[in-house]
Amino acid sequence: MSDTNQKKDLNDVYTYNSDWSELFENPQFIKEFSEDILEPYIITKRWYGGKASALKYIELVEHFRIEDENDLFYGLVLEVNFREAFVQNYFIPLALVTDHNYAQEEIITKIELNNKQGFLIDATLLESFRKQIFEKIIEGAKAKYGELEFRRGRGCKDYEYVSSKAMGVEQSNTSIIFNDKYILKIFRRIFVDQNPDYEINKYLTDKGVFKNTPKYSGSITLRFSDKNVITLALMQRLVPNQGDAWEYFLNQLKGIYETLNHVHPDVMQLKPIDMFDRIDIKAIPEKIREYVPISFFEDIVQLGLRTAQMHVALGLERVNMQFTPQTYSSDYSVWLKNRLIYQFENRVNLVENNLHKLEGLRLELAQEFLDNKKVIRKKLLDFDESKLKGERIRIHGDFHLGQVLVDDGDFYIIDFEGEPESTIRDRKVKQSPLKDVAGVFRSFNYAVYSTIFNNLENFNYSKEELFHFADVLYSYMTAIFLKKYVKYVQSHNLSIGYHKEIKFMLEYCLLEKAVYELGYELNSRPRWAVIPLKGISKIINS
Ligand SMILES: Nc1ncnc2c1ncn2[C@@H]1O[C@H](COP(=O)(O)OP(=O)(O)O)[C@@H](O)[C@H]1O
Numbered sequence: 432m433s434d435t436n437q438k439k440d441l442n443d444v445y446t447y448n449s450d451w452s453e454l455f456e457n458p459q460f461i462k463e464f465s466e467d468i469l470e471p472y473i474i475t476k477r478w479y480g481g482k483a484s485a486l487k488y489i490e491l492v493e494h495f496r497i498e499d500e501n502d503l504f505y506g507l508v509l510e511v512n513f514r515e516a517f518v519q520n521y522f523i524p525l526a527l528v529t530d531h532n533y534a535q536e537e538i539i540t541k542i543e544l545n546n547k548q549g550f551l552i553d554a555t556l557l558e559s560f561r562k563q564i565f566e567k568i569i570e571g572a573k574a575k576y577g578e579l580e581f582r583r584g585r586g587c588k589d590y591e592y593v594s595s596k597a598m599g600v601e602q603s604n605t606s607i608i609f610n611d612k613y614i615l616k617i618f619r620r621i622f623v624d625q626n627p628d629y630e631i632n633k634y635l636t637d638k639g640v641f642k643n644t645p646k647y648s649g650s651i652t653l654r655f656s657d658k659n660v661i662t663l664a665l666m667q668r669l670v671p672n673q674g675d676a677w678e679y680f681l682n683q684l685k686g687i688y689e690t691l692n693h694v695h696p697d698v699m700q701l702k703p704i705d706m707f708d709r710i711d712i713k714a715i716p717e718k719i720r721e722y723v724p725i726s727f728f729e730d731i732v733q734l735g736l737r738t739a740q741m742h743v744a745l746g747l748e749r750v751n752m753q754f755t756p757q758t759y760s761s762d763y764s765v766w767l768k769n770r771l772i773y774q775f776e777n778r779v780n781l782v783e784n785n786l787h788k789l790e791g792l793r794l795e796l797a798q799e800f801l802d803n804k805k806v807i808r809k810k811l812l813d814f815d816e817s818k819l820k821g822e823r824i825r826i827h828g829d830f831h832l833g834q835v836l837v838d839d840g841d842f843y844i845i846d847f848e849g850e851p852e853s854t855i856r857d858r859k860v861k862q863s864p865l866k867d868v869a870g871v872f873r874s875f876n877y878a879v880y881s882t883i884f885n886n887l888e889n890f891n892y893s894k895e896e897l898f899h900f901a902d903v904l905y906s907y908m909t910a911i912f913l914k915k916y917v918k919y920v921q922s923h924n925l926s927i928g929y930h931k932e933i934k935f936m937l938e939y940c941l942l943e944k945a946v947y948e949l950g951y952e953l954n955s956r957p958r959w960a961v962i963p964l965k966g967i968s969k970i971i972n973s
Pocket residue numbers: 598600601602603604605606614616645667668669670671672675833834836845846848
């Protein structure tokens with residue numbers, strides 16, 4: 432090969448004596464692509480999850496052709512190696528275009544192949560790519576193209592490509608809408624295994640008992656061998672929606688705080704109810720109903736019902752071992768404690784490293800967190816499986832209000848990928864369904880507190896008064912949710928234990944979740960770290 436490229440910047444052209452069809456046979460290209468071209472490109476991408484770590488090098492571990500009679504694209508599996516001695520895998524579908532209009536800001540690099548100039552871009556930007564993959568998905572129950580498998584799912588009712596467009600929302604992956612009816616999520620961070628989002632979406636569709644989740648409509652899988660697969664994409668029905676439950680509840684909460692501001696009662700007179708008590712909507716005291724519309728609580732009851740129905744469906748299986756419920760065991764306890772202690776030490780380290788950047792309430796709470804290291808560690812280690820009678824099942828795993836779509840006053844649950852920080856194996860371990868309940872409770876807590884932090888200067892109350900009101904409201908939200916949730920699961924044969932066990936589990940999972948969130952926030956939006964810090968403080972002082 433006579434290619435002699437020096438290291439270039441983004442405006443330069445990489446030249447090769449190869450055609451597009453044999454470009455990946457060219458060692459010079461592979462070397463420059465991995466060493467020089469990919470890094471500046473991927474680190475700017477929203478889906479790149481390694482921003483908080485130091486990238487060492489990128490290796491192109493797999494490339495495969497995605498082609499039909501008209502077009503050839505490549506699928507690339509990258510391995511990103513970090514200085515901290517871990518790796519992450521990413522998927523990029525790659526296209527070559529000659530027309531500059533296709534490239535615009537999304538260009539990976541300029542390239543010259545056998546004297547013809549062009550641009551390498553992400554193939555999802557091209558309609559020809561989107562059409563090709565959709566047509567392969569809808570082709571039949573299972574269509575094989577080399578190591579690629581395209582599957583048509585039960586929710587797919589179409590036999591023809593009509594249209595496609597980018598989803599165009601902030602997300603960790605890349606989603607495409609087809610025929611205004613289906614949404615195909617192309618996974619960016621990939622794992623050598625089936626993606627839990629695919630497994631759970633397909634399971635729930637096959638069972639057919641939980642209707643408030645989109646129907647599985649297809650998938651794309653890369654097969655290395657009989658045992659090794661990577662889920663590259665998941666297609667499901669598009670749920671008509673007016674946005675997610677996070678925005679929905681924030682809007683309502685803003686209204687509630689504004690009413691409070693207007694009427695100006697003495698909020699310190701309002702009393703929270705005991706954490707994990709359950710109350711019926713009819714039992715909400717008049718004093719609370721003066722500021723909080725009943726419809727707000729009705730929405731929470733409905734969310735409690737949908738969450739319970741999701742768990743009952745996930746716990747129904749008696750044959751497929753991926754889903755059959757399990758009891759608690761000493762192996763599970765060892766796994767849980769190891770994972771949580773490791774995560775906790777990581778948070779301690781993160782807080783210590785960031786202490787000098789904090790001030791005011793943030794610093795106070797961070798200091799309190801460090802001072803209470805021993806207490807928190809003890810609480811995390813205080814997990815005794817022999818006292819637990821409930822079942823462990825496959826759960827959502829990263830359940831928060833942003834994972835719930837709102838349509839016409841009802842809720843639809845999406846995105847079963849699990850916690851982004853966990854390994855793929857950990858995400859598939861069966862856990863207490865109450866971990867999801869704790870996830871949504873933490874989200875309620877985020878919502879009541881972020882409404883205060885986002886509007887502090889507009890409220891005629893002191894911070895202490897607002898925090899007190901937030902705690903009161905939060906206690907009612909959780910109690911109303913819990914009443915519906917527990918009643919439903921218990922009457923549908925999902926065992927979550929009795930009162931003492933439920934209380935222990937919720938408290939344990941709330942602590943676990945808040946510790947997880949502390950790391951998420953310090954890594955991605957440090958200003959928000961105050962919310963999980965406050966949550967942890969409440970739990971250890973309760
Ligand atoms: N089935 C669906 N129907 C309608 N909108 C959806 C559906 N799935 C995802 N979305 C939209 O796409 C956004 C991102 O989806 P999500 O599965 O959370 O992706 P990611 O894992 O990449 O963050 C959601 O917040 C929602 O707005």
